[in-house]
Amino acid sequence: MSFLQIDKVCKSFGPINVLRDISIDVEEGGFLVLVGPSGCGKSTLLNTIAGLEKLTTGEIRIEGNVIDDLAPADRNIAMVFQSYALYPNMNVGQNISFGLEMRGMPKEERDAKVAEVAKTLQIEHLLDRKPGQLSGGQRQRVAMGRALVRNPKLFLFDEPLSNLDAKLRVDMRTEIKRMHQTFGSTIVYVTHDQIEAMTLGTRIAVLKDGIVQQYGTPAEIYNDPSNMFVADFMGSPAMNLIPATVNGNRVEMTRADGAPLVLSFDKLPATVSARNGKEVMVGIRPEAITDAAGRGGDKCIQAACRIDVVEPAGADIYAITVLGGKEVVTRLHQDWPGMANQSAELLFNLEKIVFFDPQSGERLR
Amino acid sequence: MSHSSQPAFSSGRLLRACLYAVLILFAVYYLLPLFVMLVNSVKTLDEIRGGNMMSLPKNFTFEPWLTAWSSAQIGVEPTGLSPYFINSILMVVPAVTISTFLGALNGYVLTKWRFPGDKVVFGLMLFACFIPFQIVLIPMARVLGAIGLAGTTSGLVLVHVVYGLGFTTLFFRNYYAAFPDELIKAAKMDGAGFWRTFTRILLPSSGPIIVVTVIWQFTNIWNDFLFGASFADFDSMPMTVALNNLVSSSTGVKEYNVHFAGAVLAALPTLIVYVVSGRYFVRGLMAGAVKG
Ligand SMILES: Nc1ncnc2c1ncn2[C@@H]1O[C@H](COP(=O)(O)OP(=O)(O)O)[C@@H](O)[C@H]1O
Ligand SMILES: [Mg+2]
Numbered sequence: 208m209s210f211l212q213i214d215k216v217c218k219s220f221g222p223i224n225v226l227r228d229i230s231i232d233v234e235e236g237g238f239l240v241l242v243g244p245s246g247c248g249k250s251t252l253l254n255t256i257a258g259l260e261k262l263t264t265g266e267i268r269i270e271g272n273v274i275d276d277l278a279p280a281d282r283n284i285a286m287v288f289q290s291y292a293l294y295p296n297m298n299v300g301q302n303i304s305f306g307l308e309m310r311g312m313p314k315e316e317r318d319a320k321v322a323e324v325a326k327t328l329q330i331e332h333l334l335d336r337k338p339g340q341l342s343g344g345q346r347q348r349v350a351m352g353r354a355l356v357r358n359p360k361l362f363l364f365d366e367p368l369s370n371l372d373a374k375l376r377v378d379m380r381t382e383i384k385r386m387h388q389t390f391g392s393t394i395v396y397v398t399h400d401q402i403e404a405m406t407l408g409t410r411i412a413v414l415k416d417g418i419v420q421q422y423g424t425p426a427e428i429y430n431d432p433s434n435m436f437v438a439d440f441m442g443s444p445a446m447n448l449i450p451a452t453v454n455g456n457r458v459e460m461t462r463a464d465g466a467p468l469v470l471s472f473d474k475l476p477a478t479v480s481a482r483n484g485k486e487v488m489v490g491i492r493p494e495a496i497t498d499a500a501g502r503g504g505d506k507c508i509q510a511a512c513r514i515d516v517v518e519p520a521g522a523d524i525y526a527i528t529v530l531g532g533k534e535v536v537t538r539l540h541q542d543w544p545g546m547a548n549q550s551a552e553l554l555f556n557l558e559k560i561v562f563f564d565p566q567s568g569e570r571l572r
Numbered sequence: 573m574s575h576s577s578q579p580a581f582s583s584g585r586l587l588r589a590c591l592y593a594v595l596i597l598f599a600v601y602y603l604l605p606l607f608v609m610l611v612n613s614v615k616t617l618d619e620i621r622g623g624n625m626m627s628l629p630k631n632f633t634f635e636p637w638l639t640a641w642s643s644a645q646i647g648v649e650p651t652g653l654s655p656y657f658i659n660s661i662l663m664v665v666p667a668v669t670i671s672t673f674l675g676a677l678n679g680y681v682l683t684k685w686r687f688p689g690d691k692v693v694f695g696l697m698l699f700a701c702f703i704p705f706q707i708v709l710i711p712m713a714r715v716l717g718a719i720g721l722a723g724t725t726s727g728l729v730l731v732h733v734v735y736g737l738g739f740t741t742l743f744f745r746n747y748y749a750a751f752p753d754e755l756i757k758a759a760k761m762d763g764a765g766f767w768r769t770f771t772r773i774l775l776p777s778s779g780p781i782i783v784v785t786v787i788w789q790f791t792n793i794w795n796d797f798l799f800g801a802s803f804a805d806f807d808s809m810p811m812t813v814a815l816n817n818l819v820s821s822s823t824g825v826k827e828y829n830v831h832f833a834g835a836v837l838a839a840l841p842t843l844i845v846y847v848v849s850g851r852y853f854v855r856g857l858m859a860g861a862v863k864g
Contacts, residue, residue, distance in 0.1 A: 259757050280763035292758035296776035305772075309763035353762075 208271055210235035210393055211256075211361060216265035218251055218417075225251045226417045229265070233410060236391045240408035242398055244440070248417040249397040253363050256395060257286050269360060280309070285354035286363040289370065291346045293338035293353075300325075300334040303352045310357075324356045344375045351386070364396040368403065380406060401441045405429065413437050432561065435568035438490045447496070449489045450531040450565065453482050458489060458562075460531040463513050468530060470508055472557060478571040479562045487571060488563040493525065495559035496537035498545070499552040507554045517547045526551070613637065613832035620828050636829035640818070640837060644830050647806070647817045653834055656814035660794060660841075662725050663810055667732040668789040674733070675740020675785060676778060680770050682741070683748040684756050694745060700738035708735075709802050716803060723805035731803060732793045740785050747781040748774065783852040791842045811838050 209232035218226040225248045233239045241249045254260040256267055258279035266273055274282050285306075293302050303324060304317045312320075325331045328348045338346060347367060354362055367383070368376045384407055387394055398404055404411050405425045413420040413428060413436075421433040432438035438446040451460040457471045458479075470489075479487055499509060512528040519525075524539040537553060545551045562571040612620055613636050615629040623630075642652035681687075682694050712731060713722070721727030751774065759769040800810040809817075815838045819831050846853070 254757075257757075257761060259760060279757075279760045284761070286758070286761050288754040288758060290752055290754050292752065292754040294755060294758075294773050294777075296773065305759075305764070306762035309768065353758075 209233060210237065210270060211239075211395070212266075212268040212271075213252075213256070214266045214268065216252070216255060216267065217263045218248075218255055218260065219263050224417060226255070226262075229417075229419055231410075231412050231419065231422055233393060233395065235393055238387055238394045238396065238407060238409045240396045240398060240404040240411045241414060242401055242404035242411060242440075243414035243420075245399055247414045249399070249414055250365055251417075252414075253286070253365050253395060253397050256361075257284055257363055258282050283357075283360045284363060285357050285359040285361075286365065287350045287354050287367045289366040291338075291350040291367075291370075293346060293349055295338055298335050298337055299330065299341070299349050299352075302338065302349060303356050306353065306357050320356050321352075324352045327355070328352050343371050344379065347371065347379055351383075355386075355390075360393065362392050362394045364394065366397055366399065369398070369400070383407065402443060405441070411441075413440060415440075430559075432490070433570050435488060435490070435563045438561070438563070442492060444493050444525065444536045446490050446492050447530075447533070447535045448563070449491065449533055449535060451487055451489045453479060453485060453487055455483065456480070458487065460489065462510075463515075463529040468510050468512070470555060470557060470560070476562065476572050482571075486565050488565045488568075489531075490561040490563055491535075491555065492559060493536040493538040495556040496535070497554050497556075498537075498539040498543045499554060506558045507556050509552055509554050511550045512553050514545060514547055514549060514551050517545070528553070609832045609836055613829055613836055615829055617825070617827055617829055636827070636833040637837070639827070640830045640834035644818055644827075644834065645821050645824075646814050647821065653811060653814055653818065653837055656809055656811045657837070659725060659804075659808055659814075660811040663728045663732070663808075664790060664793050664841075667729045667736070667793050668786055670729070671733045671736035671740050671789055672782065672785045674737055675742075676744045676775060676782070677770070678737070678741040679744025679746075679748045680774055682745050683751070684753070684769075684774075685766065694741070697738045697741045700735070701742065705735065705798055709798075713803065723803065723808060725804075725808045727803055728799060728808060728810070731799050732789075732796070735799075736789050736792065739788060743781055743785050743788070744778070747778065751777070780852055780855055783849050787845055787849060787853050790845050794842050 211231075211233040213229055213231040216226055216229045217224065229252060231239065241252060243249055251260060255262045258274070258277060262275065267275055269282070293299075294305065297305065300321050303321045307317045307320060321334070322331070325334055328351060330345065330348050330352060333341060333345060333349070338349070341349065350367070364383075368379050371379060380403060383396075386392075387407075396403075396407060398407075405428075408425055410422065411425055411428045412422045415436055421428055421437045423431075428437060428441050432441065432446070435448060439448065449460050451458045451470075453475070456473070456475055457469050458475070459467045459469050462468050512530070514526045514528055515534075516527040517524060518527070519541075522541060524541060524543050526537050526539050526543075526545070528535050528537060539545075543551075563569065564571055608625055611627070611629055612625065614632055614634065615623075616631055616633055616635075619630060640652060641654050643650055644652045646653065646656070678697070682690050716722045716727045716731070721730060755773060756769060759773055764772060794810075795812060796810070797812045797816070800813040801816070804810060804813060815834050818834050
């Protein structure tokens, strides 16, 4: 049985349906990431789990027990907020122990717990400071401490890193992952940053307009997106989506100079072959289009394409060409000798290509 | 570069000088009455009669102050202003405390525990800020009579609490509107309920706005004459009404020096409150204005 079960949850504010029929299960010790563009209902879903918002229909269970009628404080859940929400009038120690105090824990016990958590998070020297005297990263730690000290069954994080600068964000990301590995806690984590989602989650739910677009492991989401929204949203640079025409076992797209680029497959998925003569959307990640120095292999097709722009990115080079009237990003080796405005031989990895219905955006399997 | 910036620099200086001249002029204009009151309150009556209002005292005396405080004729009793000073304190302290606390509570509910129709309730409270007090005198007198508080200090406290509530609510509502909702959510997760969230988190973070509200309420209630004259009887008369009685008492000669001393005494508490906490007043008003 799953640890946390979100079962057909709907939430509306008046006439606006913010969450629509959301069902997600998380196993004990799992790290679920809710990812999606701003305004898609991530925070609302997190708040319903926390009990800060009442859900309209559906059920949420922890270890099989329905928690919908419990007050937030009685759910044994801790939450880390985007703004950290540290009480400005209390010092760090008081902030961390406030939840324990509200639960009637005696002072000595509280102090011992605070000291322990402060040691784990290396914030012992900050205990007497007010939140206003802390840096962003330190506040973040204190907010984590406040959650950890209660030793809850479930942690909720609402975009905890979005107020930090880029460098610190990466460090704290690692730290959260380490914390998850050390304590084995179950976590639901909200972010709009797909890199955070990929790096942290054991399971990812991609949301859009209050609907789960896809729920799966990071690898499933990345390699096997269920629609064009997920394909486009997850991954950086995004997956290339190229209009193409089906012709028997071949898929054809036009190059910048008008010449067709033909990808011949041994076998196309039935739903794609069924669209013979019609348009499909080809999805291919930048790393599946590489220069001729690449591994190649029998499942690759080589074709010459004109390179418009070259963007060296350290470890790789991103080169942009035009296919099917769209800019296509390719990921080439660091030592690729080519230049912009020249033709280059590119290898297309057919195994990594997916197809979508251009109208509905759904995956064609 | 330097030759073009030089004239700009000196014209800036000139502007600044003019500005200060005007400001000093205004300051003098406002401080002159205070000066007149202070110098004449330490002169003898003869010196006032025979001399110039603006001149400094030749024979410095504290006698008028002592008279005003403890023996001047107020109405028919030669009690001085001191009993009425006590009356004012007994009225102001509870009225300010209660109206500030209720304003904070209202602001908290109106921003953090919103309910259907909360905007209407707030609108009505704001409306109360703009009702001219003369309109409510007679209804209020009837209400005070009906509940048995006519002519008492408690009655005055009630009146001032009711009519201060609009402003105190407005102050706190604007202040708490800028207080992050996530803090309230965090408190809920931590297990704090309605009251503990209010007393442990909101109130301790409200220093600036409490100062603003207390100053505002203190000066308004202390300086109020209309309600005091209308609803107080002889035993509960506040300082302002007593001062009026002192100045306008018809028996004997007009003791201007005593009158001046009495007026300064009546103004002293508000003056002290401003001097002690005035800088927080400006800071608190700005905080409310910018964030709200
Ligand atoms: N209390 C509320 N009343 C009305 N609408 C709300 C409320 N809270 C959130 N919404 C709406 O619900 C949608 C989802 O909000 P939210 O869950 O905060 O999005 P996210 O966290 O994914 O950015 C938004 O369109 C927002 O305007
Ligand atoms: Mg959000």
